[in-house]
Amino acid sequence: MRLRLTLLVLVTSLPFVLWSVLPVGSSAQNPGTIQKKIDRSQSLIGGHKAKERVLTTDISSQTKRINDLQSDITRLSTRQQTLQTSLDQKRAQLAVVQRKLREERARLTRLRARLLVVRRALADRLVQLYKADAPDAITVVLESDGFADLLNRADFMERVSRQDSKIMGVVASAKTDATTTAKKLDGLEKQQAKVTKDIQNQRDEVSTVRVGLVDRRDRIQTARSQKNQLLASSRDRRHKLEDDVEVLQKQQAKIQAKLAGYSGPMTSGPAKPGSGGLIWPVNGPITSPFCESRAWESCHPGIDIGVPSGTPIHAAAAGKVVLMQSEAASGGYGNFTCIQHTGSLSTCYAHQSRFATSLGAQVSQGQVIGFSGCTGRCYGDHLHFETRVNGSVVNPLNYL
Numbered sequence: 473m474r475l476r477l478t479l480l481v482l483v484t485s486l487p488f489v490l491w492s493v494l495p496v497g498s499s500a501q502n503p504g505t506i507q508k509k510i511d512r513s514q515s516l517i518g519g520h521k522a523k524e525r526v527l528t529t530d531i532s533s534q535t536k537r538i539n540d541l542q543s544d545i546t547r548l549s550t551r552q553q554t555l556q557t558s559l560d561q562k563r564a565q566l567a568v569v570q571r572k573l574r575e576e577r578a579r580l581t582r583l584r585a586r587l588l589v590v591r592r593a594l595a596d597r598l599v600q601l602y603k604a605d606a607p608d609a610i611t612v613v614l615e616s617d618g619f620a621d622l623l624n625r626a627d628f629m630e631r632v633s634r635q636d637s638k639i640m641g642v643v644a645s646a647k648t649d650a651t652t653t654a655k656k657l658d659g660l661e662k663q664q665a666k667v668t669k670d671i672q673n674q675r676d677e678v679s680t681v682r683v684g685l686v687d688r689r690d691r692i693q694t695a696r697s698q699k700n701q702l703l704a705s706s707r708d709r710r711h712k713l714e715d716d717v718e719v720l721q722k723q724q725a726k727i728q729a730k731l732a733g734y735s736g737p738m739t740s741g742p743a744k745p746g747s748g749g750l751i752w753p754v755n756g757p758i759t760s761p762f763c764e765s766r767a768w769e770s771c772h773p774g775i776d777i778g779v780p781s782g783t784p785i786h787a788a789a790a791g792k793v794v795l796m797q798s799e800a801a802s803g804g805y806g807n808f809t810c811i812q813h814t815g816s817l818s819t820c821y822a823h824q825s826r827f828a829t830s831l832g833a834q835v836s837q838g839q840v841i842g843f844s845g846c847t848g849r850c851y852g853d854h855l856h857f858e859t860r861v862n863g864s865v866v867n868p869l870n871y872l
Contacts, residue, residue, distance in 0.1 A: 510721065513713045520710035527703040534696040541689040548682040555675040562671055566664040573657035580650035587647050590639055750788040750871045751837060753821060754779045754844060754855050762867040773865040774820070774858035781853040783844040784828075785821050787835045788857075788872075789813045795820075796831045799847040805856070806848025809841055817871070822856035823847050 760776035788811075795810035808822040809829065825845025835841055844855045859868040 510717055513717045517710050517713045520706045524703055524706050527699050527706065531696055531699050531703065534692050538689055538692050538696065541685050545682055545685050545689065548678055548685065552675060552678045552682060555671055555678060559668065559671045559675055562664065562668045566668055569657060569660050569664050573654065573661055576650060576653045576657055580654050583646045583650050587644065750819065751786065752872055753785050753788050753857055754783050759854055762869065774856055775868050776854045776856055778854045779844045781825055781845045784840045785824065785842045785844060785855060786838045787811055787841050788819045790837045791835060793829050793831055793833045793835060796827060804849035806850060811835060816862050818860050820858040820860070823850050823854065
């Protein structure tokens with residue numbers, strides 16, 4: 473029996489005790505409101521976790537792509553360095569060939585000039601011999617002073633002839649050799665230039681591919697960095713939500729622990745909406761209807777009845793006072809009282825100026841239990857009146 477009463481008091485009084493554990497400036501909350509906030513936060517937490525899983529998968533995939541691209545970039549960098557080394561060697565070889573070619577071309581130019589001089593000298597000699605009528609053998613013999621002079625003259629003429637022929641041959645041979653060498657070096661220069669150009673093209677192609685890979689890697693790294701930021705932001709938000717849930721759960725635990733201290737007998741019997749079993753606690757106009765949306769709450773959990781301060785408040789039905797808290801303890805509801813009528817129905821009266829009953833008292837229908845006022849969160853004298861079934865707020869007009 474005591475356990476049942478404790479549970480009943482819990483569901484009946486929970487929204488009011490919330491005011492005692494929450495700041496005065498916070499909106500009126502009940503277990504359902506807190507649970508909805510917990511459920512919503514946990515739903516958001518689940519969404520953040522799902523988002524984080526997707527982001528983590530994407531980041532892992534991007535990291536793998538970055539690593540693969542980095543491997544390709546490293547390989548291409550090595551290839552580029554190898555080609556650059558080969559290109560430097562070929563350029564050095566080409567420079568040697570070009571230097572030798574310049575030397576041979578200069579030598580060929582000199583030999584051509586020398587050959588031209590020799591040819592001109594021989595031509596002049598031939599012209600002189602032609603004009604002087606070349607001496608025949610009889611003339612040489614007759615003009616000789618003796619046999620010795622004859623031999624000297626014949627030998628001189630033969631040596632002159634051989635020397636002319638030799639000079640002509642040497643110069644001609646040198647010219648031929650220089651021409652051959654120049655042609656060979658010219659061909660080698662073209663070959664070296666082609667090889668150098670091919671290597672340079674390969675190097676440039678590798679460089680272009682590498683630059684493209686570096687650009688792709690950098691773009692993926694940027695995207696990964698952005699997703700890391702999103703992941704960090706999501707985690708921060710999730711951790712905050714988890715902290716909020718923990719705070720809300722502690723609030724629930726605190727409320728439940730506090731309500732567990734209330735106990736007392738209760739009557740049985742279900743509440744009957746529209747049965748007219750309740751009487752109006754005060755006579756006055758409804759200034760705020762049930763479930764009206766306001767700045768500090770989405771659903772007003774009762775009705776506000778406008779009456780002057782000090783108006784007597786009557787018990788809507790017979791029952792037991794199961795909860796009484798002062799403004800200092802409750803906060804937003806000010807001085808309030810809750811009466812348990814049946815096993816499921818209870819009524820609560822808030823913003824009283826003063827009490828006229830006590831906790832645990834049995835009251836009869838119509839008995840004065842307090843006086844209206846404006847304590848707690850209040851913007852004018854009135855009575856806040858609630859009806860609850862199994863702890864959940866219901867429209868009082870269905871029971872009056």
